[in-house]
Each structure stands twice: as C-alpha cells, then as structure tokens.
Amino acid sequence: MSKRSSLASPARFLLPALLVLGLGGCQTNGIEDVTGALGVRSEPAGKAEAKPDMDALRERYRARPGDPGVALxxxxxxxxxGxxxxxxxxxxQAVLGHPSNKALLAGYGRALADNGNFQQAFDVLGRAHTPEHPDWRILSAQxxxxxxxxxxxxxxQYYASAL
Structure with missing residues (x-):
C-alpha cells in the first residue's frame, strides 16, 4: 500500500466530519428553519407556552387548509x-395542492427526513432545489x-455544494 493511499482513507472521512461541524455551527434560533431538520433541537420556550401556539396554528390550518403558508x-x-x-x-396534502411551491417541497422533504423516509426525502428535496436558485439548506438536507x-x-458532494 502506498503512502498516499494510506493517508487518503482517513482524509476521506475527515472532510465530511468537518463539513458537518461547519454546517452545525450555522444553526440559529431564529424563525426560519435553516439547518434542515435531521437533528433534534431544544426549544427555549416551555411546553406550556408552545401549546397555545399549536392550538392557534391548528385552528388556522383547519380554517384554511389550502393556504401554503399556513400549512408550512x-x-x-x-x-x-415531535x-x-x-x-x-x-x-x-399541501404539496398535492401546490406541487410547484419550492418552500412547501423543502418543508415536506425535511419532514420526511425527520420521519425516517430518507429516499423519499431526497427525491422531494431534489424537486425543491433548482440550480438557478441554489439553497444551501436544501443541499445540506439532501x-x-x-x-x-x-x-x-x-x-x-452535496455538503461541498452547500458550503
């Protein structure tokens, strides 16, 4: 085994680890979901505060199930x-009603990944991303x-493109 091939093996795993660490450092606590959704985040708000928000969102969704923003x-x-x-x-359901809505496709893809449907998530995220409007969050989730x-x-390759 040559010296180069023995060094290439550890380096092959080092790059993805560095990319994951680098992308993990970009996580924010803002309103936008900018990190994909494959990890579990702790939320600063308590469950007592979150419940009224969920109730209000549920009612808004029931009143306007066809509204992509409300569904998202x-x-x-x-x-x-959880x-x-x-x-x-x-x-x-929202994507069925709005199949070309990129934000809905991205949210649906992230939800699929959260739920363990990785191949379907990858496919849906591919529909959410276009080379004309690249989005590092979608590439990272893919x-x-x-x-x-x-x-x-x-x-x-997707991590490198996301960077």
Missing part, C-alpha cells in the same frame, strides 16, 4: 413538537439524507 407553519410546528408523522401528512442511506461519497 403548522407542519414546522408539528415537527418541532409530531413527525402528522407533519408529513399536513405537508403532503446530503444528510444520503448519509442516512449509506451513500456517503455522494453526500460529500
């Missing part, structure tokens, strides 16, 4: 409270889905 907000809130399967269902599928080398 409700789906995100469901994901954040109701992953329900988030997938809400966002799936990379994470590929990692979960064991397609690590392909995932590295």
């Amino acid at each position: 907000a409700y789906g995100k809130a469901l994901r954040e409270t 109701q992953r399967a329900q988030a997938v269902a809400v966002l799936e 990379g994470a889905a590929l990692d979960q599928l064991g397609r690590n080398e392909e995932a590295q």
